[in-house]
Amino acid sequence: MIANLGFGALVIALLASLYGTGAALYGARKQKAAWVDSARNAMLLTFPLITLAALCIITLLVNGNYEVEYVASVTSNSMPTYLKITALWGGQAGSLVFWTWLMSAFAAAVTLRKWDRDREFLPWVIVVSLVTLAFFLVMIVFFENPFARIWQPPLGQPIKAMLPPAGAELLVQADGRGLNPLLRHPGMIIHPPMLYLGFVSFVIPYAFAIAALITGRTDDRWIRITRRWTLIAWLFLSLGLILGGRWAYDVLGWGGYWGWDPVEIAAFMPWLTGTAFLHSVMIQEKRGMLKHWNMVLIILTYALVIFGTFLTRSGVLSSVHAFAQSAIGPLFFIYIGLTFIISVALLLRRWNELKSQAQMNSMFSREALFLLNNLLFMGILVVCFWGVIFPLISELFTGQKVTVGPPFYERATGPLFAGLLLLMGVAPLSAWKFSTAITLGRSIWKPLLVSLAAPAIALGVGLRQPAAILGFWLCALVSAVTLYEFWRGAIARHRKSGENLPLALWRLAGRNRRRYGGYIIHLGVVLMALGIIGIEIFQTETQGTISQGETLRLGRYIMRYDSLANFDTRDGRNVARAVVSVFKDGKYIGELHPRRDYYYESQQPMTIPGVRSTWEDDFYVLLVDWQPISARGATFKVYHNPLVNWLWLGGVVFILGTLVTAWPDREPEGAVAFARRSQAAQARV
Amino acid sequence: MNAPRWLKQLFLALPTALLGCLLVASTALASPVKQAGVSDDQVNAIAKELYCPVCENIPLDVCGTQACAQWRELIREKLSQGWDEEQIKQYFVAQYGDRVLATPPARGLNWLVYLIPPLAILAGGYILYRAFKSWQEPASAEQAPVSAQTAPQDEYIKRLEEELGKR
Numbered sequence: 001m002i003a004n005l006g007f008g009a010l011v012i013a014l015l016a017s018l019y020g021t022g023a024a025l026y027g028a029r030k031q032k033a034a035w036v037d038s039a040r041n042a043m044l045l046t047f048p049l050i051t052l053a054a055l056c057i058i059t060l061l062v063n064g065n066y067e068v069e070y071v072a073s074v075t076s077n078s079m080p081t082y083l084k085i086t087a088l089w090g091g092q093a094g095s096l097v098f099w100t101w102l103m104s105a106f107a108a109a110v111t112l113r114k115w116d117r118d119r120e121f122l123p124w125v126i127v128v129s130l131v132t133l134a135f136f137l138v139m140i141v142f143f144e145n146p147f148a149r150i151w152q153p154p155l156g157q158p159i160k161a162m163l164p165p166a167g168a169e170l171l172v173q174a175d176g177r178g179l180n181p182l183l184r185h186p187g188m189i190i191h192p193p194m195l196y197l198g199f200v201s202f203v204i205p206y207a208f209a210i211a212a213l214i215t216g217r218t219d220d221r222w223i224r225i226t227r228r229w230t231l232i233a234w235l236f237l238s239l240g241l242i243l244g245g246r247w248a249y250d251v252l253g254w255g256g257y258w259g260w261d262p263v264e265i266a267a268f269m270p271w272l273t274g275t276a277f278l279h280s281v282m283i284q285e286k287r288g289m290l291k292h293w294n295m296v297l298i299i300l301t302y303a304l305v306i307f308g309t310f311l312t313r314s315g316v317l318s319s320v321h322a323f324a325q326s327a328i329g330p331l332f333f334i335y336i337g338l339t340f341i342i343s344v345a346l347l348l349r350r351w352n353e354l355k356s357q358a359q360m361n362s363m364f365s366r367e368a369l370f371l372l373n374n375l376l377f378m379g380i381l382v383v384c385f386w387g388v389i390f391p392l393i394s395e396l397f398t399g400q401k402v403t404v405g406p407p408f409y410e411r412a413t414g415p416l417f418a419g420l421l422l423l424m425g426v427a428p429l430s431a432w433k434f435s436t437a438i439t440l441g442r443s444i445w446k447p448l449l450v451s452l453a454a455p456a457i458a459l460g461v462g463l464r465q466p467a468a469i470l471g472f473w474l475c476a477l478v479s480a481v482t483l484y485e486f487w488r489g490a491i492a493r494h495r496k497s498g499e500n501l502p503l504a505l506w507r508l509a510g511r512n513r514r515r516y517g518g519y520i521i522h523l524g525v526v527l528m529a530l531g532i533i534g535i536e537i538f539q540t541e542t543q544g545t546i547s548q549g550e551t552l553r554l555g556r557y558i559m560r561y562d563s564l565a566n567f568d569t570r571d572g573r574n575v576a577r578a579v580v581s582v583f584k585d586g587k588y589i590g591e592l593h594p595r596r597d598y599y600y601e602s603q604q605p606m607t608i609p610g611v612r613s614t615w616e617d618d619f620y621v622l623l624v625d626w627q628p629i630s631a632r633g634a635t636f637k638v639y640h641n642p643l644v645n646w647l648w649l650g651g652v653v654f655i656l657g658t659l660v661t662a663w664p665d666r667e668p669e670g671a672v673a674f675a676r677r678s679q680a681a682q683a684r685v
Numbered sequence: 686m687n688a689p690r691w692l693k694q695l696f697l698a699l700p701t702a703l704l705g706c707l708l709v710a711s712t713a714l715a716s717p718v719k720q721a722g723v724s725d726d727q728v729n730a731i732a733k734e735l736y737c738p739v740c741e742n743i744p745l746d747v748c749g750t751q752a753c754a755q756w757r758e759l760i761r762e763k764l765s766q767g768w769d770e771e772q773i774k775q776y777f778v779a780q781y782g783d784r785v786l787a788t789p790p791a792r793g794l795n796w797l798v799y800l801i802p803p804l805a806i807l808a809g810g811y812i813l814y815r816a817f818k819s820w821q822e823p824a825s826a827e828q829a830p831v832s833a834q835t836a837p838q839d840e841y842i843k844r845l846e847e848e849l850g851k852r
Binding site for chain 2: 253254255259261262289359360361363368371372375378379382383386387390393394397398400401402403404405406407408412416541542543544545605607625635637
């Protein structure tokens with residue numbers, strides 16, 4: 001009965017969102033506030049309803065109600081309870097419900113904000129949010145129902161359906177097929193929710209943008225309202241991407257963190273447009289320019305969010321992530337197309353009103369450099385998008401599938417990423433409006449000079465790879481410029497107020513968290529870039545089959561195969577766990593335990609590396625194969641990944657910087673504005 | 686109250702020193718193990734650039750399936766027969782089509798994959814250039830670069846204050 005309850009809740013949620021859409025449209029057209037309020041209540045109602053549905057699924061999962069198809073497909077008796085709960089997003093139908101639940105939470109949160117100053121936006125924000133919600137609910141209720149049960153008719157094959165077919169009886173299985181082993185990892189438990197949170201929270205700024213287009217209130221109000229929403233969305237998306245990388249490194253067993261898999265790219269693309277958006281809205285706020293462009297960026301971000309979900313969920317591309325395949329692809333495709341066309345049509349309708357008396361005084365001004373930054377982000381987006389869809393186009397027109405693999409992306413995006421780092425080094429020193437080559441040169445020469453030490457040292461220690469030397473120089477430049485900016489600000493404040501330096505630095509950052517949080521994010525990117533340069537350019541590997549007591553050498557490291565144990569665990573795995581000793585420069589530095597888990601239920605092996613991780617490098621050992629009896633012993637694959645730990649540290653710094661930027665102001669917005677107005681009035685007097 | 690010069694220098698020198706250490710640390714480059722016959726590393730060097738049609742987007746050298754292991758054995762066999770990398774790749778292409786290669790071979794429709802991104806970026810650059818042009822006001826009175834005589838530090842403080850005030 002729990003299944004019926006959950007399904008009922010979903011159906012009511014769908015009806016509520018359809019009603020809310022209609023009521024909001026009617027209320028906005030006829031200027032009837034009561035209808036808009038009713039729509040608002042409907043939107044609020046979807047949250048408890050979908051919460052109830054999600055709780056029903058969790059109950060079924062934990063109780064092991066295997067007559068429900070979804071439960072049987074993602075859980076089994078041997079799984080621990082916490083994995084049964086997280087199996088909510090372990091399969092197609094469940095993750096759609098999870099997506100919808102998060103979306104309804106955000107929609108409910110947005111209805112609860114103070115709307116007094118922005119009443120005219122309200123109905124349209126409701127419409128956009130509820131249409132998105134309704135679309136996903138339609139897919140769940142009609143195509144991917146997590147509550148569908150398996151029925152055995154008197155004759156023939158079992159049927160998957162919500163209601164019993166005539167004469168059929170429930171088919172209760174004794175055990176389920178279990179969760180995909182790749183998903184039974186802490187990283188994978190957190191990674192999808194973070195990505196989904198990032199995805200759904202980008203719907204809110206998009207909803208406000210569309211509301212601004214429809215109502216014609218096209219000043220930068222919508223940007224100011226959604227600034228924090230956008231940052232939060234971006235925070236979660238970044239966190240999701242970083243955690244995904246870490247998960248790949250720890251679990252997928254290929255010595256890397258990012259494989260340019262189409263589904264990774266699917267999550268990366270909205271991040272690219274989102275990042276470009278975060279930069280370019282500043283131009284609109286400061287200079288009143290680029291109103292069209294910001295609309296384009298947020299529309300693209302929304303389209304890419306849905307596209308990303310579509311790529312992951314429709315099985316249109318088979319890849320490591322495409323665990324679930326289904327027939328919802330065409331629906332997604334139509335939805336993306338429709339919303340995109342409507343958004344662009346609305347934008348074109350307001351095109352003239354969005355024109356600004358823009359003027360660009362210098363190619364070296366902050367706004368000009370921000371535009372270049374946007375160009376580079378868009379360039380990376382084009383490479384990614386094209387790389388993902390080209391195999392489909394090729395299949396469509398020639399019938400032959402092709403692979404667009406990492407070499408393509410690396411070659412095409414490498415220079416663009418380098419360009420972004422360069423801009424990250426230069427732009428913070430340029431001023432709005434009036435920077436010229438001379439003023440910019442005057443502020444940059446000192447950090448530039450300091451940064452040249454990095455390539456000098458690199459050449460000095462014998463590095464000859466041009467890409468690495470350039471990369472290290474860019475990292476040094478961004479670090480020097482960013483720290484120089486902190487320094488200049490702190491010293492200026494210190495001189496003016498007499499505060500000691502650390503306090504001056506602290507207060508300075510506190511006064512403009514957006515600016516200095518942004519700089520912290522830049523420093524995080526530099527650290528990540530160091531790790532990426534280390535592993536991408538200097539990674540080495542070797543593989544060999546050795547017997548016990550024999551060794552394998554990789555650079556300064558030697559690895560000795562000591563022993564191997566093979567045993568079954570209670571949660572349905574067969575584990576082969578090797579013990580290897582690692583020596584560096586002839587000195588014993590520790591023991592590693594690479595292992596291979598074989599999951600009986602899903603008949604899937606999983607390779608868990610043994611890793612010795614330091615700030616200098618990672619020594620990463622995989623157990624590729626073993627022969628229990630023969631003398632040849634076991635096959636190991638060994639990677640040497642220099643500097644990779646800086647990638648993870650950079651990720652932490654990056655997230656901390658985003659938190660600093662997004663942290664709520666102590667004073668409410670109105671109070672600050674009031675204080676500023678009165679200050680300005682006093683100054684005039 | 687001036688901060689001591691050395692402190693300022695230290696502030697800039699620290700990240701550089703840190704980078705230097707990292708660079709030194711990262712120079713350890715390895716040489717692969719030499720074994721009799723065809724080594725796993727020789728096989729993997731080729732397998733790294735091939736993709737089997739079943740396990741999409743997983744390079745052959747790290748793919749764990751039985752089929753991929755057989756492919757790797759095939760590479761080993763061909764290598765021991767004296768085939769070179771190009772011949773082996775062509776052999777797989779002939780058997781399974783272009784999709785076994787990491788990037789599409791540059792011919793026919795595939796040219797698009799290499800041409801579209803640079804063209805799009807160039808077009809974007811051109812649009813940006815045109816936009817810059819149209820935004821530049823001819824000899825605006827507002828465009829008054831600060832004279833070189835002004836002390837740069839004061840100018841900086843002024844700008845910083847202004848920007849912080851605006852938020």
